[in-house]
Amino acid sequence: MNSDQNSPKSTHVGWIGTGVMGKWMCKHVMEAGYKVTVFTRTKSKAEELLAMGAAWAESPRDVASKSDLTFSMVGYPKDIRDTYFGENGILSGAKKNSIVVDMTTGPPSLAQEIFNEAKKREVHAVDAPVSGGDVGAREGKLSVMIGGEKQIAERLNTIFQLMGKTINYMGPAGAGQHTKMCNQVLLANTMLGVAESLVYGYKAGLNLEKVIAAIGSGAAGGWAINNLGPKMLQGDFDPGFFVEHFVKDLGIALEEARRTNLALPGLALVDQLYVSLLANGKGRLGTQALALALEQMNNVELRK
């Protein structure tokens, strides 16, 4: 496969995992004219794509055997492992010189393992997790963080641009996942700042909409206070990104940190608060539900 072939006419694309994110990302690729073969565990979730003309395959292996370029966007680390290393997994079917791209957020060490195993089979593996949530996926405005061989990453640039507005090559295999972890470490601590700030303001009797307006554009300001802060006040916990997936990500970051003797006390604390949301059956709410943990702890309710 040379770079000319990475065009809609000549490139067969495989897509594995058509959930809340994957469905939209795959759709953007199809809309650009690529022929796509899909597989996802629950076939009904692929119906829209099949109706658009995608071909169905019976396994990741089957998808990969028909594709020059195979993407995966699945769930937990175990799902990634099954998708790549299982009996009917991608690597058992991938063609020589094809490219396999895992866009799931997963352990950097697993991305390296996939890369090494793929290399043995003369397959190019790339880790390319994204940030931007379901809205970013729908609007094709994700941020894509890429690890793997640079010349392979460059060949993917055109197709990544169908899904994202910020495409960053970060380094060798695993570097995309590590960058995503940097994002989650920053976001987790920031979310706690947003929740604590609003609970403090509530207890002080302040008008919290005014507080967000006053502090959201200064040195403390950022995306989270301005976008998720108002949702916390409105009690709008619809998921842009599920608590249960965030807990997965924070667990990956903590495991990687522990493996390298890295103490991250803030991350460890925020992780525990998010785990307490799981304990209360709130895993399918959005990450802004962290406010509920602070409310429960303090016996207050932000919504008037």
Added chain:
Amino acid sequence: MNSDQNSPKSTHVGWIGTGVMGKWMCKHVMEAGYKVTVFTRTKSKAEELLAMGAAWAESPRDVASKSDLTFSMVGYPKDIRDTYFGENGILSGAKKNSIVVDMTTGPPSLAQEIFNEAKKREVHAVDAPVSGGDVGAREGKLSVMIGGEKQIAERLNTIFQLMGKTINYMGPAGAGQHTKMCNQVLLANTMLGVAESLVYGYKAGLNLEKVIAAIGSGAAGGWAINNLGPKMLQGDFDPGFFVEHFVKDLGIALEEARRTNLALPGLALVDQLYVSLLANGKGRLGTQALALALEQMNNVELRK
């Protein structure tokens, strides 16, 4: 004093505290044509203002007795207390119907105490802490958060606009200080996110400038990662805002929270890390020095 009188011609302004912030704020007021009387503990720090034509007074009491509008921008809560309640303090000298404005960041409960004591003397007190640091003060781009009587706050709008670009009336006495605390609670947690994210990325072998570029504009992004993150990487710890003043602020927020039975575990953790900077003689560095606490804890150094 009616609102007409709040003009440079007819309003005598007093200014107490001409440190790194107060000097610039007072200068903007003078440049608008106000006659100003100043006092500061270390007279040499007022020299520039005196050379511009400010009058010198021997005490806060002396300043207040000559002013329709007296501003204070001092240091620690003890300094605020001395400045207002001391034998030669503002309240012993303030004229009836004059306005006194404390712009120092201090305890909300102290702001309420000043307000009540002032009221007994028929003096109007306002708390109006700011955010934006020395750069914001110099450029007249502070964010001003106001507590006190609304009609008094409105009469100050013109003069606040000389110092700040965002002027927010937040509610009764203490509400300005409480809002500043919301800002600091959010900022503190965010700073820990920035430092932990970069230390994680360092340990993972990533190019940290690229990491900031990749995550700074997404859901995790904000002012701190984009402005203080690069300084952490460069080892530039010049103070925009001193660690020792931030520790003061976090202590105020924690005390207010404890007084009202409010648990803020993230804030408590970040406070301890900033206190560890004081233990290491780093109180006069900027708040971005939090990176040094994470580096020391993890035996790494971000700067190559």
